[in-house]
Amino acid sequence: MSIPLHAGTENCVGPEKGEITPAFEKQSDELVSRYPVSKRSAVLPLLHLWQETFGYIGPRGVEWIAKKLSLQEIQVLELVTFYPWFRQKPYGKFHFRVCRTLPCALGGAGKTFAALQKLMNLKSDGHEGAMVSEDGRFSLEYSECLASCGTAPVVLRNDEFYEKVDEKRASDLVTGCR
Amino acid sequence: MNPWNHDVAKDEKDLVDVQVDGVWMQMPRGLNVVEVAHRAQKFIPHYCYHPKLSVVGNCRMCLFEMGTPKMGPDRKPVLGADGKPEIAWMPRPQIGCATNITPGMGIRTDSALVKDCRNGVMEFLLINHPLDCPICDQAGECKLQEYSVEYGTGASRFVENKVKKPKNVDLGERIVLDDERCILCSRCIRFSSEVMKDDVLGFVNRGSHSTLTAYPGKSFDNAYSLNTADICPVGALTSKDFRFQMRVWFLKETKSLCASCGTGCNVTIGSREGKVHRLTPRENEAVNSQWMCDFGRLNFHYLESKDRLHRPLLRAAGEQFPGTWADAIQRSVDGLKKVKPEEIAVVASSRLTLEELFVLKRLLAELGVNRVDTVPNPGQADNFLRSGDGNPNSRGTELLGLSSGGRKLGSWGTEIESGKIKALFVLGGEDLIASGLPASTLAKLDLLIASGILTNETTRLAHVVLPGAAFAEKTGSMVNVHGRLQRMTRAIAAPGEAREEWTILRDLRMALTGGNSFHSVEDVWKSMAAEVSQLSGLNWARIGDLGIQIESVAQAAGVKAG
Ligand code: SF4
Numbered sequence: 001m002s003i004p005l006h007a008g009t010e011n012c013v014g015p016e017k018g019e020i021t022p023a024f025e026k027q028s029d030e031l032v033s034r035y036p037v038s039k040r041s042a043v044l045p046l047l048h049l050w051q052e053t054f055g056y057i058g059p060r061g062v063e064w065i066a067k068k069l070s071l072q073e074i075q076v077l078e079l080v081t082f083y084p085w086f087r088q089k090p091y092g093k094f095h096f097r098v099c100r101t102l103p104c105a106l107g108g109a110g111k112t113f114a115a116l117q118k119l120m121n122l123k124s125d126g127h128e129g130a131m132v133s134e135d136g137r138f139s140l141e142y143s144e145c146l147a148s149c150g151t152a153p154v155v156l157r158n159d160e161f162y163e164k165v166d167e168k169r170a171s172d173l174v175t176g177c178r
Numbered sequence: 179m180n181p182w183n184h185d186v187a188k189d190e191k192d193l194v195d196v197q198v199d200g201v202w203m204q205m206p207r208g209l210n211v212v213e214v215a216h217r218a219q220k221f222i223p224h225y226c227y228h229p230k231l232s233v234v235g236n237c238r239m240c241l242f243e244m245g246t247p248k249m250g251p252d253r254k255p256v257l258g259a260d261g262k263p264e265i266a267w268m269p270r271p272q273i274g275c276a277t278n279i280t281p282g283m284g285i286r287t288d289s290a291l292v293k294d295c296r297n298g299v300m301e302f303l304l305i306n307h308p309l310d311c312p313i314c315d316q317a318g319e320c321k322l323q324e325y326s327v328e329y330g331t332g333a334s335r336f337v338e339n340k341v342k343k344p345k346n347v348d349l350g351e352r353i354v355l356d357d358e359r360c361i362l363c364s365r366c367i368r369f370s371s372e373v374m375k376d377d378v379l380g381f382v383n384r385g386s387h388s389t390l391t392a393y394p395g396k397s398f399d400n401a402y403s404l405n406t407a408d409i410c411p412v413g414a415l416t417s418k419d420f421r422f423q424m425r426v427w428f429l430k431e432t433k434s435l436c437a438s439c440g441t442g443c444n445v446t447i448g449s450r451e452g453k454v455h456r457l458t459p460r461e462n463e464a465v466n467s468q469w470m471c472d473f474g475r476l477n478f479h480y481l482e483s484k485d486r487l488h489r490p491l492l493r494a495a496g497e498q499f500p501g502t503w504a505d506a507i508q509r510s511v512d513g514l515k516k517v518k519p520e521e522i523a524v525v526a527s528s529r530l531t532l533e534e535l536f537v538l539k540r541l542l543a544e545l546g547v548n549r550v551d552t553v554p555n556p557g558q559a560d561n562f563l564r565s566g567d568g569n570p571n572s573r574g575t576e577l578l579g580l581s582s583g584g585r586k587l588g589s590w591g592t593e594i595e596s597g598k599i600k601a602l603f604v605l606g607g608e609d610l611i612a613s614g615l616p617a618s619t620l621a622k623l624d625l626l627i628a629s630g631i632l633t634n635e636t637t638r639l640a641h642v643v644l645p646g647a648a649f650a651e652k653t654g655s656m657v658n659v660h661g662r663l664q665r666m667t668r669a670i671a672a673p674g675e676a677r678e679e680w681t682i683l684r685d686l687r688m689a690l691t692g693g694n695s696f697h698s699v700e701d702v703w704k705s706m707a708a709e710v711s712q713l714s715g716l717n718w719a720r721i722g723d724l725g726i727q728i729e730s731v732a733q734a735a736g737v738k739a740g
């Protein structure tokens with residue numbers, strides 16, 4: 001009945017296409033019911049649920065959640081844009097996060113990032129946020145501290161964690177995607 | 179009712195001892211430190227704090243040094259040599275907007291630490307600021323400018339690149355946003371959500387990229403949106419109507435009223451060289467607090483309309499020609515003398531001031547004219563300030579017995595047709611044709627005199643047209659729908675030969691009946707106070723800038739309904 005919780009995007013069908021199933025409704029209602037004092041508090045759990053189900057949070061998600069919690073859309077959008085974990089566009093099937101906080105930056109995160117970018121054939125559009133490959137297979141972005149400074153540089157591939165990712169390891173990670 | 183009102187004490191008599199910059203004094207319990215400092219003639223600079231909105235404490239400009247009474251081992255305050263409690267100062271500053279006073283609290287608003295804090299906050303606020311004061315409408319009334327001068331260093335140490343943000347963002351029909359100027363105080367968001375219940379504004383993104391925005395696809399154009407341009411401490415939100423029109427330091431400020439509905443919001447008229455550039459709300463807790471509606475705020479451009487009546491007009495050979503005031507008065511007098519008093523009908527106007535109406539009342543009494551009424555002007559009431567009465571002074575006409583709420587007016591058409599009414603005097607720019615009288619009926623009159631501001635169908639048919647003054651061009655008083663008597667003051671002169679109606683009526687009266695007792699507004703008030711029971715004991719000066727309640731709100735409502 002319940003929808004598996006994971007950070008990857010394998011199950012992503014795209015919010016504009018994805019169907020809001022009775023199971024999804026039920027799970028959201030259950031999340032809302034955990035906050036009897038103020039259902040506004042359910043906004044973060046619902047955002048996670050939406051992203052886990054549909055891959056990203058577009059206007060449809062923002063509006064659906066706002067309606068569910070009797071909020072205004074802007075109040076939901078504020079949160080979506082505040083937390084880097086939430087995304088407003090579809091990412092690749094395999095999403096890479098490279099830590100760029102100081103220890104990783106000193107440990108060579110820049111080189112790792114450049115290697116991944118080359119391997120995935122990604123072009124930067126000069127903006128903050130993730131780059132996505134044309135075929136939708138890969139996406140890549142920097143993140144802040146992933147809490148493993150002793151094994152810098154570190155990388156998250158979907159929700160799998162990798163340590164000491166030098167250029168060689170980076171290449172293994174990309175080829176290991178299937 | 180505003181749930182915040184931080185500047186209003188719950189009980190002015192429930193006092194606690196506090197020390198402000200070394201001086202012990204008593205202040206009402208529950209006030210916050212910004213308000214207490216203000217009452218102590220000190221000033222704590224602040225951006226996000228606004229007395230009519232919730233407290234968020236996000237700008238940190240109001241930092242002050244706080245202390246509490248030193249306690250002895252007996253848990254009693256330690257007294258100093260002066261017999262007053264000694265204060266233990268906290269090492270870290272506190273924010274004044276979110277700190278309410280407690281008994282014995284010490285407050286320092288001008289210590290070295292406090293000055294240092296303000297300097298630091300100013301430096302942070304200016305890091306990404308575009309410094310485009312020369313082209314910014316807020317310049318001259320900008321808190322960022324003022325506090326920079328007062329509390330900043332004057333020079334920037336920032337050599338990195340500034341964050342770029344959207345400029346010239348069209349937020350809605352009347353407001354433009356410059357995100358680079360926004361200091362993220364959230365006053366506009368709180369006004370929209372708490373006062374207007376219209377949440378479309380919010381901050382997106384994070385840190386130095388935080389950006390004020392309206393939800394994509396929605397526009398920020400509620401009926402009170404322009405109040406955010408007033409409370410925005412910087413030039414981020416500007417009024418499309420006012421921007422790039424006039425530097426604010428050139429504006430002459432005149433205390434007056436909005437005359438666009440029966441609420442009579444208190445306003446400040448900003449004018450320069452005979453031109454009104456803007457209206458801004460003037461605080462009056464009994465009427466409009468610090469707000470006004472966008473409609474009333476922008477409803478002054480007709481002052482410069484090309485339809486403005488500038489000179490008296492006299493009809494001859496089927497056409498209207500400009501004439502002198504002397505001719506216009508003479509022609510009116512001659513015409514009115516030719517008919518009997520019971521053949522005269524007068525449309526007084528709830529747009530006129532009490533003073534004007536009183537001179538009219540005198541004149542009609544002296545002539546023996548009884549047929550007088552006003553044209554109702556129903557407007558769209560909202561649940562906030564806007565009244566369902568589109569006239570600013572309906573209560574005034576009722577008070578002086580010059581109105582039957584339009585009930586008499588109904589039969590005048592037939593009475594003109596049957597020759598019972600031969601002369602009609604229409605004041606205040608009322609347009610009888612627009613309110614349903616056929617032009618062919620008005621054409622049957624021996625004499626039609628019309629005074630007003632703009633040309634309309636009725637003035638076009640008149641034998642004599644008397645050009646009058648608009649609200650910003652005259653001094654006088656009005657009674658709002660809640661029974662509050664309030665003053666308006668002339669900001670600019672009426673254009674051309676147009677004149678305040680009370681002087682027109684005064685001259686007409688002198689020529690018609692010889693009555694010449696009114697030479698000033700004060701003279702009018704003397705007679706009026708003696709004659710109208712609700713005004714007894716009052717005079718022009720006593721009304722004051724904030725007006726005076728002459729009937730209870732319930733009374734005023736009751737008379738209206740009845
Ligand atoms: S636009 Fe003005 S009022 Fe709104 S958050 Fe920015 S600075 Fe404050």
Ligand code: SF4
Binds near residue numbers: 440
């Ligand atoms: S509510 Fe009425 S008086 Fe107040 S600003 Fe609007 S139109 Fe003018």
Ligand code: FES
Binds near residue numbers: 223226237240
């Ligand atoms: S005014 Fe107190 S923190 Fe902004």
